[in-house]
Amino acid sequence: AQKITQTQPGMFVQEKEAVTLDCTYDTSDQSYGLFWYKQPSSGEMIFLIYQGSYDEQNATEGRYSLNFQKARKSANLVISASQLGDSAMYFCAMREDLDAGKSTFGDGTTLTVKP
Amino acid sequence: NAGVTQTPKFQVLKTGQSMTLQCAQDMNHNSMYWYRQDPGMGLRLIYYSASEGTTDKGEVPNGYNVSRLNKREFSLRLESAAPSQTSVYFCASSRQGLDDQPQHFGDGTRLSIL
Numbered sequence A: 001a002q003k004i005t006q007t008q009p010g011m012f013v014q015e016k017e018a019v020t021l022d023c024t025y026d027t028s029d030q031s032y033g034l035f036w037y038k039q040p041s042s043g044e045m046i047f048l049i050y051q052g053s054y055d056e057q058n059a060t061e062g063r064y065s066l067n068f069q070k071a072r073k074s075a076n077l078v079i080s081a082s083q084l085g086d087s088a089m090y091f092c093a094m095r096e097d098l099d100a101g102k103s104t105f106g107d108g109t110t111l112t113v114k115p
Numbered sequence B: 001n002a003g004v005t006q007t008p009k010f011q012v013l014k015t016g017q018s019m020t021l022q023c024a025q026d027m028n029h030n031s032m033y034w035y036r037q038d039p040g041m042g043l044r045l046i047y048y049s050a051s052e053g054t055t056d057k058g059e060v061p062n063g064y065n066v067s068r069l070n071k072r073e074f075s076l077r078l079e080s081a082a083p084s085q086t087s088v089y090f091c092a093s094s095r096q097g098l099d100d101q102p103q104h105f106g107d108g109t110r111l112s113i114l
Helices: none
Strands: A010-014 A019-021 A033-039 A046-052 A064-069 A074-079 A088-095 A103-105 A109-114 B004-007 B010-013 B019-025 B031-037 B043-049 B064-068 B074-078 B087-094 B109-113
Touching: A010 A019, A019 A109, A033 A064, A033 A074, A046 A064, A046 A074, A074 A088, A103 B043, B004 B087, B019 B031, B019 B087, B031 B064, B031 B074, B043 B064, B043 B074, B074 B087
Parallel strands: A010 A109, B010 B109
Antiparallel strands: A019 A074, A033 A046, A033 A088, A064 A074, A088 A103, A088 A109, B004 B019, B019 B074, B031 B043, B031 B087, B064 B074, B087 B109
């Protein structure tokens, strides 16, 4: 079974609207971290937001928030007030290994913001 | 303000040739990683190094070798390149431990094998 599943290969959103990108994960660990990264067409990987498995509050970072539902093993990214510059590929990742810090990535969702 | 530096940025090889991708970080991170990203896909871990002097296989290690030269540098070697290794390769580094520190990525190496 895949550890990180992003079921939306592509999403469209109108400028200034909110959009939710889905991410479900699979782990038997009690301690883990969830990350979202953005990859614009230029190719670099940009860190957006982090959620720890023990965090009781949903993470927020500017226009980004994470809808964390631990029992459902989901960590959806919400982008509010979409901008044209938000058009990019978005990856959900999970870090289970405390020592090595290595992460498993989903296949990504391509978001296109329409003017 | 360099972060993670990868060289080269682009490379074209012929099948059977060998080459080494270089990666260096200046953030004093213990952990370093090599990923490959195929078109339209996520990142798959090739090898990682949790600390200087240690390396471990990731999800797709076949056809690759790595060297953690020192704390700063982590190189990836293709001994006999194959067309299936055509991909974008990313090096990353991070602090150890479960905290909110993300992985920091280099800009990638676009490798084509003919």
